[in-house]
Every structure is written in structure tokens, then in C-alpha cells.
Amino acid sequence: MxxxxxxxxxxxxxxxxxxxxxxxxxxxxxxxxxxxxxxxxxxxxxxxxxxxRKENRGKGIDEVGIRQKRRKITANKGLCKKSSLEQLRVSHGNESSSTSLSASIDEILFLFDGFGVSDEFYHELSMMHLSFPHSYLIKERRKMISSNVPIQRSPHSYIGCFWSLREHMAEILSEQDSDQ
Structure with missing residues (x-):
């Protein structure tokens, strides 16, 4: 042991x-x-x-004056160039851009009426071409314009097409003339 x-x-x-x-x-x-x-x-x-990450501690671009807005936009563009980011769908301007947007929406609605284009077609088109206004803007504008005029869907097989306003109004007026 x-x-x-x-x-x-x-x-x-x-x-x-x-x-x-x-x-x-x-x-x-x-x-x-x-x-x-x-x-x-x-x-x-x-x-x-x-x-x-640089945080924006100040006012937003929409909350400042025109001069400071231009300065902020150029500063952001410079940061984008430094970081080599592509600027997609960035448009800057003052309130006149909203009027040009509503004018382009009205033109698109006129083409819809003339050619009988469906909402689904325009949605796909706006997804392919990012410069087009979003389809929800088109639908809102159509509802606003047609709020006092009843517009019916066309009976043919093209889904989402509307009656041509010009033809439909001519038909209604001719019916009213024949009734009187």
C-alpha cells in the first residue's frame, strides 16, 4: 500500500x-x-x-423649403454615387410633377377607353415598365371620374374591359331621343 x-x-x-x-x-x-x-x-x-448608417435626424425632404430641398437631394445623390447605387425611379421636382402625373393618368385612361384595355393588362404593363404610373392610381382616377356616371363592364370575353364612354353615351342619348 x-x-x-x-x-x-x-x-x-x-x-x-x-x-x-x-x-x-x-x-x-x-x-x-x-x-x-x-x-x-x-x-x-x-x-x-x-x-x-447615417440617420436623418432633421426634417424630411417634403418638410423643407425649395433651396434646402435641392441641397438635400444633391447630398443624397452624392451619397448614392459614393456607394455606387443605381438610382431607380427617383424623380425629384416640385408640385408640378403631381399635375403631370394626373395628366399622364388621364391620357392613359383615354387610351383605355379608345382601345378597350383591361386593368389586368395595364397592371402587367406597369410591372414591366417602371416609368408608368401604378395601376392603383389608374383605378382610383377612374373611380373618381366615373363616380357620377354608371359605367358597365362589356359583355364580351375580354376580362376587365369597360364600355367605350363615347359609344355608350351616344347609345344613351340616342335612346333618350327616340323616347321623346
């Missing part, structure tokens, strides 16, 4: 002796790791400066 205790104490002594020489390289590895972590943290701080 005494021999087993001596071997155990020898094993313990050997293990302690082995641990002490291993502790020195571990300390060197820890210091090297801490130095590398410090370098990585500095690099991350530099990256954060350049990639930090």
Missing part, C-alpha cells in the same frame, strides 16, 4: 512539474491573442466609422 501511495505522489509531482513549463507558453499565447484582439477591435472601429 505504501508503494501505491508513493507512486501516486510521484505521479502528482510529475503532473505539477509538467504543468509549470506549460503555463509559460500559455501566457505567451494569451498575450499574443490579446494583442491581436486589440488590433481587430481597432479595425472594426474604423470599419464602423465608414459603414455606420
Amino acid at each position: 505504501r508503494e501505491s501511495l508513493q507512486t501516486k505522489s510521484f505521479m502528482i509531482d510529475v503532473k505539477v512539474q509538467d504543468i509549470v513549463p506549460l503555463a509559460e507558453p500559455m501566457e505567451a499565447i494569451k498575450t499574443e491573442l490579446e494583442e491581436r484582439n486589440a488590433i481587430i477591435n481597432e479595425i472594426l472601429a474604423d470599419i464602423h466609422i465608414y459603414t455606420d
